[in-house]
Amino acid sequence: MDEDWFDVDDDVNDRNQKLVAVVRESARFWPECPPSATSVLVSEPDETGGESQGGDGERDRDPYDIAIDEALADGEQVLLLAVDLLDLEKNRVFRTLGATVAGDHLFCSQRHTTTYRPEPSDDVESLEATGSLTELGRIAADWFEEIVRRPVIGPIGHGAWSFVAPRTTLPPRYRWIRNG
Numbered sequence: 406m407d408e409d410w411f412d413v414d415d416d417v418n419d420r421n422q423k424l425v426a427v428v429r430e431s432a433r434f435w436p437e438c439p440p441s442a443t444s445v446l447v448s449e450p451d452e453t454g455g456e457s458q459g460g461d462g463e464r465d466r467d468p469y470d471i472a473i474d475e476a477l478a479d480g481e482q483v484l485l486l487a488v489d490l491l492d493l494e495k496n497r498v499f500r501t502l503g504a505t506v507a508g509d510h511l512f513c514s515q516r517h518t519t520t521y522r523p524e525p526s527d528d529v530e531s532l533e534a535t536g537s538l539t540e541l542g543r544i545a546a547d548w549f550e551e552i553v554r555r556p557v558i559g560p561i562g563h564g565a566w567s568f569v570a571p572r573t574t575l576p577p578r579y580r581w582i583r584n585g
Contacts, residue, residue, distance in 0.1 A: 408440040408441065409429065409440055410428075410429045410432035410433065410438075410440045410443045411425050411428055411429045411432065411443045411444070411445050411486055412440065412443075412444075412445070413425050413445050416447050416449075417445065417447055417482070417484070418482055420482075420538060421447075421482055421484050421506070421538070423538055423539065423542070424484065424506060424538040424539070424541060424542040424545075425445060425484070425486070425542070426542070427539060427542030427543055427545075427546060428486055428504070428542050428545050428546045428549070430546075431546035431547075431549070431550055432488075432546070432549070434550075435549070435550055435553040435554070436553065436554060436583070436584050437491070437493060437553075437583050437584060438488065438490075438491075438553050439491075442488060442489045442490075442491055443486070443487065443488050443489075444486075444487045445484060445485070445486055445487075446484070446485040446487065446521065447482055447483070447484060447485075448473070448477065448482065448483040448484075448485075449477075449482060450477045450478070450479075450480050450481070450482075468510075468512075468533065469505065469507075469512050469523060472507040472508060472510040472512070473505070473507045475507070475508060476507040476508040476510075477507075479508065481507070481508055483505065483506065483507045484505065484506045485503055485504070485505045485506075485521055486503065486504045486505075486506075486545060486549075487501060487502065487503045487516065487521060488501070488502045488503075488549055488553065489501050489502075489518075490502065490552075490553065490557070490583065491583075492559070492566070492582045492583070493583075494580075494582070498518060499557075499559075499566050499582065500515065500529070501515065501516045501517070501518045501521070502514075502515060502516060502529065502549060502552060502553075503515075503516035503521055503523070504545035504548065504549065506538070506541055506545075509535050509536060509537070509538075509541070510533070510534075510535055511532070511533065511534045511535070511536075511541040511544055511545055512531070512532075512533055513531060513532040513533075513544075513545060513548045513549075514526070514529065514531035514532070515529040515531075528567070528568050529552060532544070532548050554584060555568045555569075555583075555584065556568070556569050556570070556571055556573060556581070556583065556584045556585060557569070557581070557582040557583040557584065558573070558575060558576070558579045558580065558581055558582060558585075559579065559580060559582045560578055560579055560580075561578050561579065561580050566582050
């Protein structure tokens with residue numbers, strides 16, 4: 406069996422399989438994004454018991470946590486599609502992106518690399534949307550693709566990487582990390 410982007414198993418219900426298929430079709434054309442850099446995580450209602458993943462009290466909870474809790478309380482799966490942006494030369498992840506689908510809500514953002522919780526970022530704009538699963542799949546695919554196609558540079562040796570404008574001249578002592 407060939408490896409595929411956003412590979413899913415029998416745990417993903419038919420309803421969510423359709424959304425994954427929309428994103429998977431787009432992923433085939435993303436530069437420098439091998440299938441192994443993508444994953445699907447599933448939360449089932451019985452796994453969390455509808456417990457909040459966020460702060461104390463309804464007032465402190467953000468729309469992300471509220472949507473997840475509502476979907477799980479309604480007996481729906483919550484899906485997280487994750488993409489690791491890789492520095493292929495150094496074989497390491499430098500950024501994780503995620504699209505969470507909870508009911509008819511979509512939350513796209515940079516994610517913490519181990520907890521997959523949304524993280525604020527200056528260079529990756531978060532996105533929230535509602536709609537049908539096909540619409541949400543298309544929105545998520547477009548959001549991922551725009552970021553995956555961005556050129557990235559980093560200093561030779563150790564240091565921070567950065568997104569750069571297309572056709573940017575490579576500064577001295579820097580190397581292309583992606584899409585150079």
